[in-house]
Amino acid sequence: MRSPLVTAILPAKDAGAYIATTLETLARQFDDPAVLKLVAIDDGSRDDTGALMRRHAARFPHAEVLVNAEPRGLASARNQGLAHVEGEAFCFVDGDDWMQPQRLAVLARRLRELDADYLRTDHVTVTAGERSLVRAPHPWREVVASPRDAILPATETTMVDYPFAWAGIFHRRIIDRGLAEFPAGLFTAEDRPWIWRLHLQAASFAVVDAPALLYRRGVTTSLTQVRDxxxxxxxxxxxxxxxxxxxxxxxxxxxxxxxxxxxxxxxxxxxxxxxxxxxxxxxxxxxxxxxxxxxxxxxxxxxxxxxxxxxxxxxxxxxxxxxxxx
Incomplete structure (x- = not known):
């Protein structure tokens, strides 16, 4: 059996209504399922999220399901997953989102061809069945660039205003350089310091086209919706x-x-x-x-x-x- 090429880190809490779709689409990312490792983190769920993770994990030749008895938050759960990465690349997925087939295969191939530290992509928001394309705010596609040069202008929307961890793929040297972890304990906006550190300290990145990641908006359990x-x-x-x-x-x-x-x-x-x-x-x-x-x-x-x-x-x-x- 082949060793993993890409590790998908999937933390979720009380995502039972959606996570089967997420896991099903992860199973359709590569022609050879052994190329992908799944690291799923059940972050203190009180529904059937953990059971669904374990059921679907059996379909992956390489899979681990981690369980937190109490919620630690998205940042800490993602950090847990980073400790279990195998292969030359990794990505993040949220428990209420899903991917078009072969997205990760395309991204893994382009990451190797471009030899960049990380790649970013557009994404599609899904609100009550309506889909909208959200473009990564970078004018050049398929071109390796300095991440620092994508921070400015100061008063326009740039790549540090596009902090979504799931909108891309990362070479494992990002972990080796200490740039992959999120600020522990943050329950919201955990990706803001993360994306700034990445753009200031990584050596190279590119925005590329790939099959879509679809992001659900309006999910009541999402931290973008709660007001607490x-x-x-x-x-x-x-x-x-x-x-x-x-x-x-x-x-x-x-x-x-x-x-x-x-x-x-x-x-x-x-x-x-x-x-x-x-x-x-x-x-x-x-x-x-x-x-x-x-x-x-x-x-x-x-x-x-x-x-x-x-x-x-x-x-x-x-x-x-x-x-x-x-």
Missing amino acids: RRQLDFVRAMREVVEIVEADAEAERFLPKAVWSSLALSAHHLVRARRMPRALRAEMRTGIVGLLRALPGGEVAAAVRHLDGPRRRVLARALRESGHGA
Whole structure:
């Protein structure tokens, strides 16, 4: 039996309604099933997610199912999976998404041909049966480039604003260089510090075309939908982003982008907080004010000038309270 070429890391919690589809599509990625290793992590599920993982794992020549008695969060569960990677490449999959056939075969081949540290792709969102293509915000396709050169411009959407871990494939040297792990314990926005570190410290990447990954929107258990304390983690995540950038040799070049992203996400979460319970809404505002207070004043003023009117209005009070003015 062949050794694995690619490892798919699949963490999930209470995804029983969807995960059979995810696992079924993973079984259709290579002509030879032995090429793929499945590492599934049942992160404290209270439904049949774990049972479905074990049932489908029997179809893979190489498979491990890890079980957490209590939820550790997506970041920690993905990190668990990284310790079990075999082969020259790995990818992440969420328990409520699925792939078109041969996606991983195409990505593994292109990763080898381009000899890049990692590849990124577009993805398709699925909302109530409607599908929409979301393009990776990089103008060049099938061309190896420096990840650092894909961070700017500061006030436009770039590859660090496309943090989705499942939208690509990674060479295992990303693990060897200590760039694959997520900040432990984050329940949301765990991919923000991760994508920044990747773009600042990896040597090469490319955006390529491949069969689609389909991402379900509107799933009630998804952390993009819930409005509870876990959403507060975005503050910690963006603090880590700023710290990562400030420690970089080209901090002056990239800090305006980190500040602009912090402001844009803060505006987004202030709007979402309007539907939270009052106490949690106040806690979210306090966290955002603390985040803004830690940002350099000159960069904040410049970034605010480039925000659209609605976001400036949403942020006005928090900016005043953080000492940055309106």
